[in-house]
Amino acid sequence: MSVSSAMSSLGGRAVEVPLIRCPHCRTRVKFYLSNTDTHEGWLFYKCINGPCGFWHWELEYIVYLVEHRFLNGNEAVDAIGAAEDRREQLLREREERARLAGIAAGIYDRRPSGSPMTKQQADALLCLGREMLLVLKAMMGSFLLLCVMFGISLLKK
Incomplete structure (x- = not known):
């Protein structure tokens, strides 16, 4: 066969x-x-x-x-x-996507009550969350760099 x-x-x-x-x-x-x-x-x-x-x-x-x-x-x-x-x-x-979508929906939900979140909406919210985290990390890094530079300038005086 x-x-x-x-x-x-x-x-x-x-x-x-x-x-x-x-x-x-x-x-x-x-x-x-x-x-x-x-x-x-x-x-x-x-x-x-x-x-x-x-x-x-x-x-x-x-x-x-x-x-x-x-x-x-x-x-x-x-x-x-x-x-x-x-x-x-x-x-x-x-199940993990649904759990993450549920978390995202609980944090930021402007949908009419009872309408389910689509996969595209959940993916967009997760992508937005990742981008916000990246921006926060960059801001924190910049702040720490400024603190170090300020500390160095104080030590030089």
């Missing part, structure tokens, strides 16, 4: 996930990267022939491969482990 494969990673090593032919129309399955707010960065696998309906998130696709014997033994264990690790990492990153 000839199948293409997609590479994933598990603890720094490559894990191959076979790209099979669609069980409905025999067209090659391809993988894509989601860019929606709720699943940003998630991999999904689908048949390029849209009407046939073969579509799975990465972990569910790997389970499908195991159930239909495209993956066996250590390959199956490694692929499941890599997919679970990747999903957990993406969920942690999404």
Whole structure:
């Protein structure tokens, strides 16, 4: 059986996930990267022939491969482990973004009550916060430099 494969990673090593032919129309399955707010960065696998309906998130696709014997033994264990690790990492990153957005919304919130903050708004607020911190550090450095210069001028007299 000839199948293409997609590479994933598990603890720094490559894990191959076979790209099979669609069980409905025999067209090659391809993988894509989601860019929606709720699943940003998630991999999904689908048949390029849209009407046939073969579509799975990465972990569910790997389970499908195991159930239909495209993956066996250590390959199956490694692929499941890599997919679970990747999903957990993406969920942690999404929770962290939500936490930071919640903090930013609590500090500076001019939105109407009940309207959710978009990802772009949260990213803009975080970027603004980083820039403000950089300016404050520069001001503090300038102040310390002036203090040192004033101290040196006093010692010279």
